[in-house]
Amino acid sequence: MKGKLNMRKIAIMCSGGMKSSWLCELAAKETSYAHGRLLLIFFDHKQQNLDAERKSVRALSAKYHASLLEIPFVFNTHYSPELAIGAWPIFKFTSMLYLGLSISSDQGYDLFYCGFSKDEIEPKYEHGLDYIRTLQGTLSIIQPKYDADGFMLPQIEVETPLAYLDLKRVVRLGEEWKVEWTKTWSCEMPQHTFQCGMCRKCLQRQKAFKDAGVDDPTVYQLVLENKSSVSYTSD
Ligand SMILES: [Zn+2]
Numbered sequence: 001m002k003g004k005l006n007m008r009k010i011a012i013m014c015s016g017g018m019k020s021s022w023l024c025e026l027a028a029k030e031t032s033y034a035h036g037r038l039l040l041i042f043f044d045h046k047q048q049n050l051d052a053e054r055k056s057v058r059a060l061s062a063k064y065h066a067s068l069l070e071i072p073f074v075f076n077t078h079y080s081p082e083l084a085i086g087a088w089p090i091f092k093f094t095s096m097l098y099l100g101l102s103i104s105s106d107q108g109y110d111l112f113y114c115g116f117s118k119d120e121i122e123p124k125y126e127h128g129l130d131y132i133r134t135l136q137g138t139l140s141i142i143q144p145k146y147d148a149d150g151f152m153l154p155q156i157e158v159e160t161p162l163a164y165l166d167l168k169r170v171v172r173l174g175e176e177w178k179v180e181w182t183k184t185w186s187c188e189m190p191q192h193t194f195q196c197g198m199c200r201k202c203l204q205r206q207k208a209f210k211d212a213g214v215d216d217p218t219v220y221q222l223v224l225e226n227k228s229s230v231s232y233t234s235d
Helices: 018-030 050-063 088-106 129-142 167-176 200-212 221-229
Strands: 010-013 038-044 067-072 111-113 157-159
Touching: 010 018, 010 088, 018 038, 018 050, 018 111, 018 167, 038 050, 038 088, 050 067, 067 088, 088 111, 088 129, 129 157, 167 200
Parallel strands: 010 038, 010 111, 038 067, 111 157
Antiparallel strands: none
């Protein structure tokens, strides 16, 4: 008989970034690369880089033979700088998480991966460890334990495999696992074919590769523009 882990079905909240890719690889390992055991959940919350993120998540879904659920966020609103601060991000993230969990549970998934990493954990930010512990506590209260006939219902668990890793370690482990970084998208700037190389997310990405001592395989818009505009003189 195979271990319980191999029988699990894992849902992953996915944005198509480096951590999403890493989580997919982990989930695939934990389900012994069996087809039909993974579900990727992607939210359209009118993020600036929606199309690029969607493309990356679709590529992940194809690579891992995972089901893909694209959900338009119910409180969808176009991005504005005012919405990036205050209570809105945590409200939005929590709503998406509960929606994703409820759908995953309905579809028979028993494990839910949510990918925030150690370097994102700030008291002011939505992904704090306390936040996730509170969420796990709430989940154990709100999930129905028995059906109408008194039979036990499966419970969904939230796991945050990256909570004790920073992006540098994600890169190092991902290298060993041969994660395809070039298919991941971090950049938050819209309307670029390539990742910009200048925004907060691109800088984080570059730093992660540098700190990990791994060559960054990403093609950045900034580098391309510099190559085409700078003319070298010998001196
Ligand atoms: Zn960028």
